[in-house]
Amino acid sequence: METTLQEIHEGILDGDANAVAEKVQAALDEGIAAPAILNEGMITAMAEVGRLFEDGEYFVPEMLIAARAMQSGLALLRPYLVAADVKPIGVAAIGTVKGDLHDIGKNLVVMMMEGAGFEIKDLGTDVESGTFVDAVRDGANIVGLSALLTTTMPMMGKTIQAIVDAGLRDQIKIIVGGAPVTSKFAKQIGADGFASDASQAAKLAKSLVG
Amino acid sequence: MKHRDRVSMALNHKTPDRCPMQVSFTPEFAARLSQEMKMERGTLHNPHGGGNTYELERALDQDMLLTSVGWANSYYQDANEYVDEWGVGWKSVEYTTPYGTGHYTEFSHHPLAKDTAISSYQPPDPNRPALYKEAEWVLENFQDEYWIVGVAVTTIFEAAWALRGYEQTLIDFALNPDLIERIFDIPYHYHLTAAKKLTRMGVDMIWIGDDVGAQNAMLISPKMWRKFLKPRMANIIAELKAINPQVKVAYHSDGNIYPIIPDLIEIGLDALNPIQPASMDPARLKRDYGEHLCFWGSIDEQHTLPFGSPDDVRAEVQTRLETIGKNGGLIIGPTHHVQLDTPMENFWAMINAIKETPYPRS
Numbered sequence: 371m372e373t374t375l376q377e378i379h380e381g382i383l384d385g386d387a388n389a390v391a392e393k394v395q396a397a398l399d400e401g402i403a404a405p406a407i408l409n410e411g412m413i414t415a416m417a418e419v420g421r422l423f424e425d426g427e428y429f430v431p432e433m434l435i436a437a438r439a440m441q442s443g444l445a446l447l448r449p450y451l452v453a454a455d456v457k458p459i460g461v462a463a464i465g466t467v468k469g470d471l472h473d474i475g476k477n478l479v480v481m482m483m484e485g486a487g488f489e490i491k492d493l494g495t496d497v498e499s500g501t502f503v504d505a506v507r508d509g510a511n512i513v514g515l516s517a518l519l520t521t522t523m524p525m526m527g528k529t530i531q532a533i534v535d536a537g538l539r540d541q542i543k544i545i546v547g548g549a550p551v552t553s554k555f556a557k558q559i560g561a562d563g564f565a566s567d568a569s570q571a572a573k574l575a576k577s578l579v580g
Numbered sequence: 581m582k583h584r585d586r587v588s589m590a591l592n593h594k595t596p597d598r599c600p601m602q603v604s605f606t607p608e609f610a611a612r613l614s615q616e617m618k619m620e621r622g623t624l625h626n627p628h629g630g631g632n633t634y635e636l637e638r639a640l641d642q643d644m645l646l647t648s649v650g651w652a653n654s655y656y657q658d659a660n661e662y663v664d665e666w667g668v669g670w671k672s673v674e675y676t677t678p679y680g681t682g683h684y685t686e687f688s689h690h691p692l693a694k695d696t697a698i699s700s701y702q703p704p705d706p707n708r709p710a711l712y713k714e715a716e717w718v719l720e721n722f723q724d725e726y727w728i729v730g731v732a733v734t735t736i737f738e739a740a741w742a743l744r745g746y747e748q749t750l751i752d753f754a755l756n757p758d759l760i761e762r763i764f765d766i767p768y769h770y771h772l773t774a775a776k777k778l779t780r781m782g783v784d785m786i787w788i789g790d791d792v793g794a795q796n797a798m799l800i801s802p803k804m805w806r807k808f809l810k811p812r813m814a815n816i817i818a819e820l821k822a823i824n825p826q827v828k829v830a831y832h833s834d835g836n837i838y839p840i841i842p843d844l845i846e847i848g849l850d851a852l853n854p855i856q857p858a859s860m861d862p863a864r865l866k867r868d869y870g871e872h873l874c875f876w877g878s879i880d881e882q883h884t885l886p887f888g889s890p891d892d893v894r895a896e897v898q899t900r901l902e903t904i905g906k907n908g909g910l911i912i913g914p915t916h917h918v919q920l921d922t923p924m925e926n927f928w929a930m931i932n933a934i935k936e937t938p939y940p941r942s
Contacts, residue, residue, distance in 0.1 A: 385754060430794070519684075521675045550858075550882040
């Protein structure tokens, strides 16, 4: 890997947003292609962040600052990716279901999926099932549903049903997660997959549509 | 046997006639339960506003009565938007269950969201006599019979994240350690003052803590907990035991906190709450730490109580008594407020199994 890309990679692992922005600019100035910066500097770094998280070496603060560092570089890189007509590996609509305002888990999934190369429509928290349906109509090909509470978990099933009722279920993949959610529950409500943390959610999404 | 003796025996690793019990509810479940028991709703008490009343707790034959001073009392203050005395903004969000509609109160504003806000921030005063009226009344009326717990939970980290914002607080651990130390000191000093005052008033146990566990792992690294939170927690415990060496201290954290349990024992903790069984194996905790630590909670609120059958609930109570509760050392109850989605037959299966199961003799 070229030195500058290596420095972007390390800046993300260290959560150093300024260094990442600086090095992305340097890479562009050196004439390194935008897709190479994304794939070899950033996506590999976020995959490493996910591995460190799963191995218990990184925790939520380290993951958050790594993701922010990645975003600072991505903001600079995005116009070049658009110009190079680089397509995301998928478009994901992600939100916490109706009745539930918890967002840290959902935000981590957003960051890790963005770091895996997805385009994200972050629908926020307390999201009506109709809003997920609209996002699918607008082009999302994967839907991520989050819930922290047993009292709001049933809304995941209702949201999937709304997507079925709209005749859109076959076009997309649906993944679910959140503290009380299990793979058994995911199967019961007709989701395509369950992940127990943000890193695994990104891997799962990639395996489903990547 | 007196309720307080039951708890005292358990906390001294002895087996009382039955396992002592403590149960809390959301307001909506409490309303359902009061109706079922044909009881008038009494006056709500804290923590977390919840739905608990001393009338309901005593009617259920619970063994501990709780009284709370601190930021945690800001939950459920109003069904509409409100700002608590710490300057934290709140709003209500509604959810629907097979048993009706409920609401949770959630944050809408964090007064210390901006880095500079701390320089002009005035926290509330923990020395106001009115804050301790409920504790005074409970001690006077019920301490002969019940084990009285002074509550100062959301002690440091949780109240700080209400002041600062959750994600920002987590980022601050890594990027703004000096600022977050200053923010931590605000709730720390408040809750330390409250806990000391409650201890001087004569409560039997103080309950402190912060949620530092997620479902499968710690939220922050054990290293960060040791750097930012352990020294403050250690000092609280030391100051309380200096006032009354007999006072017991319980610590709350949701989720998986295996790595810091030896640290908690080292700083003098007596009881760990709530032991979410989907996050930490209760039997393993007993094997590894049961000699030095008591446990409080352990009935699954994520699966068994809302979604299991009454037989599942009874089996879980029995399992707990035979494992984490073996030879005492357990105050049993659901890990969190019983939620509105819980079938009433499951709730009674839990209460009756606890009350009717004599303590297994080894």
